[in-house]
Amino acid sequence: MKILIIDCDQATVSSVFNYMEPRGHLLDVAREGTTGLHLATSNYHDALIIGWADPQIDGPGLVRTMRQNYYIPSPALMLTERAEVSDKVRAFRSGADDYLTKPFEPAELEVRLEALVARSRGTVARNRLVVGDLTLDLSTLEVSRAGRMIHLYPACRKLLHLLMLESPAAVSRERLEYAVWASDPPDLDLLRSQISSLRQSIDRPFEEKLIQTVPRFGYRLAAGGNYQNHRHQATALSEAGESAPR
Structure with missing residues (x-):
């Protein structure tokens, strides 16, 4: 998978990289929303991993901008420490496809992304x-x-x-x-x-x-x-x- 990570948390980025890259996935990284939006609109990615605490625009706002203004169809997973139901509702209503709270296991993140990509391609149905x-x-x-x-x-x-x-x-x-x-x-x-x-x-x-x-x-x-x-x-x-x- 080609994955774009938009997250200002270096520990999260390092954890994802250390697990995903040796397994053959290609990763792009943006530390803030403006750069992330540029990468998302100028390159194709199978999936997006988006953090919440961006210094310019929070995660749900970034997803909404991607969906409504730029029509980016790649499935987006919110990866955040925020575990309140109200936060999850806001994220899903903004256009996020999945939600995973920290701390997280990289193996679970990979499986969730694979499921999102499979559904977006329609490969969960008949071949x-x-x-x-x-x-x-x-x-x-x-x-x-x-x-x-x-x-x-x-x-x-x-x-x-x-x-x-x-x-x-x-x-x-x-x-x-x-x-x-x-x-x-x-x-x-x-x-x-x-x-x-x-x-x-x-x-x-x-x-x-x-x-x-x-x-x-x-x-x-x-x-x-x-x-x-x-x-x-x-x-x-x-x-x-x-x-x-x-």
Whole structure:
């Protein structure tokens, strides 16, 4: 997960870093709200950890600003010493998704964040990802677009899975290569070849092109041309068999 921590408490920041970073999570840190808001609006994060006692704007106020003024959709967890019910109510009404009081166990924090990210992506339901008119059923490995079945070789299907899961965020070349070849990527630039093959299958027959190149970084998959404020178009359908993302 890529996580943004906005907290003026150095002990809390150090505790989160010491536990999360060795476990492979990427963390950005802001010690006050203005910097945190800038980082949240200029970068994508899977989840936000927000403290309460900010010298400029308190935690609930910061969350409300993110939601109402900047439409930041990333799930936010309030991490604070304040344990009164009234504080929790205010935090949730401001747009927070979860609330954890200090002292806390980093393992519990990680699990809560993972649950928030899973729910925001829709992956707690049936394993069926949808971006626009493109669907990937993870149970049957069937791919379809606009009702038309598409055959993909395993390498392209792995790339598609990661791009849809992260849609509409950009995915680095390194992560895409790891998804296909793990820790032993080929010497040749086979990723570009595989992306080209994937484009031929899911984009060429259709007017709207979903796969976009991000220069000097990687690729993204997004529908509708609007990926800035709508992070979670890759959505799982419910067991009831809904025909569109929730």
